[in-house]
Amino acid sequence: MISLPSVLGITVVAHTLLAVGVVIHGRRTDTDPGYWPLATLLVGVIGVAGYLWRR
Numbered sequence: 001m002i003s004l005p006s007v008l009g010i011t012v013v014a015h016t017l018l019a020v021g022v023v024i025h026g027r028r029t030d031t032d033p034g035y036w037p038l039a040t041l042l043v044g045v046i047g048v049a050g051y052l053w054r055r
Helices: 004-028 036-043 045-054
Strands: none
Touching: 004 036, 004 045, 036 045
16 A cells, blocks of 8 residues: 555645646746646646636
């Protein structure tokens, strides 16, 4: 079984990469991502979905 620190570490890395992706997408499409990078850091894929839905 995977240990809790490993799961938390993987989650932090995944949420960080998703947030960076939101920022990069915002810059490439010349739109302000607003608070969505922070939301993505906190809730992950749901933050990405909210960002894309808002567009």
